[in-house]
Amino acid sequence: MIDFPCRCGYRFSVPQDMAAGEIQCPQCGRLNDVPKLGDLKQLDPDGTFRLEAPPVQGEHRLEQLQRVYGRQRTEADGSQIDMRVPARPADGAEPAPLADEPPRLPPRYDPETGELIRPLELAPQPQPLAVDIPTAQVVLQYSTATPLEAEAHPRAVFVALLRPENLAVMFFVLLVHVFVLLVHFLVGSVLGILPPVMFLAPMLAFLGLIALIAHYGNVIEDIGPDERDELPRFLRDFRLGDDVWRPLVNVGAAVMLCYGLPLITTHLTSLATWRQPVTLALAGLGTMMFPAVLLTSVTSGTILNLRPDRCCRVIVAMGARYLLIMMVFVLGVASYGAGIVTTVMNGAAFIGTSRISNWLCSAPVAYSLLIIGIYLMHYFCWLLGLEWRRRHAEFGWVLQEHRRKPPVIPAMMPQGPAEKPAGDAHRVAARPEDGPAQYRS
DSSP: OEEEEOTTSOEEEEOGGGTTOEEEOTTTOOEEEOOOGGGGGGBOTTSOBOOOOOOOOOTTHHHHHHHHHSSOOBOTTSOBOOOOOOOOOTTOOOOOOOTTSOOOOOOEEOTTTOOEEOOOOOOOOOOOOGGGSOOOOOSSGGGSSSOGGGGOOHHHHHHHTTSHHHHHHHHHHHHHHHHHHHHHHIIIIISTTSHHHHTHHHHHHHHHHHHHHHHHHHHHHHHTTTOOSSOOOTTTTOOIIIIIIHHHHHHHHHHHHHHHHHHHHTTOGGGTTTHHHHHHHHHHHHHHHHHHHHHHHHHSOSGGGGSHHHHHHHHHHHTTHHHHHHHHHHHHHHHHHHHHHHHHHHHHHHTTSSOOOSGGGSHHHHHHHHHHHHHHHHHHHHHHHHHHHHHGGGSOOSSSOOOOOOOOOOOOOOOOOOOOOSSSTTEEOOOGGGOSOEEOO
């Protein structure tokens, strides 16, 4: 049986199988925990736990605590305090050596000659230099902690375009030009006698032109907002909206804004005398503004930033680098246009519709100009993307970030007595414990 008292004085006597259970006192109604069998020896007759007497402290307890936990590092005689206590065996043998002492080995002799084997001293191990320690290198260029825009020098970009993955992209662009040229001459000249096929060559050439324009817009997006350090695939993922239509519209809008007015003035008969100077002046102004307009149209995300003052702010933010980008654009367009014209003339001579009258129309020169133009246009788009990384916070574009306004907290007004609402619209039924019905708002 287990005997234990309740706090009211009533004593329980329960069998042992109820140990660690609960039982209700019939006198006061409290719920009592039945003690475990192991706790019976620690309980006093009044039901409280028995406490042992505190340990007796030695006479020099305070001195020992001060020596252990004090700030001093030396003994009274000036010797260093050594808190390492060597282990002493129970049989009274010599204490084991400390951990930092080398073990004492017995002398060893050669079993054949009997000569004493003396230990050899080891030479100190040379410390490796920091440059000799191999470190893991990141495979992808745009995953590095210091991407290409940190060293955004035109020379670095010029060398980066010569990497194999970028050369593969530009080679595919060259193949698109060759394919459009072949389709134009073969289908348009050889098979053009069939009426259904007559419109096939212009349509394929137009689709190739659309794909090329969209590709250059994708280059600016990938190098700029996407922060990649390699050229994207031709038409990227071939998504009609994101990879074809949107970059085509953005680049086309920039071209029309900069060169639409010069094209219109060339057909105005009222400016017969001043047509050529006005056209050249407007074309020169459009060429000066085109890099800023193209960057704004492709990366800003809204036509509101194409306002002239905001485009001029882009030019001011880019500084002297803008002159270099504009020169690359002029050289790229000149080489690109000359390459397209000379390759078309060379293709016409190849199929026999015309003859080559100039050495510029020969195949080596024509395709060399086209390759240089493709390279310079990718170089131009890459530099524009890097300028977006470096200076887009200074362009002053709208709708680029959300600035949350702090909530306006009204001033604390003194509260007067609450007015009762008119009518019975806000009268609610009160609970019985709330008293009579009240008006609540």
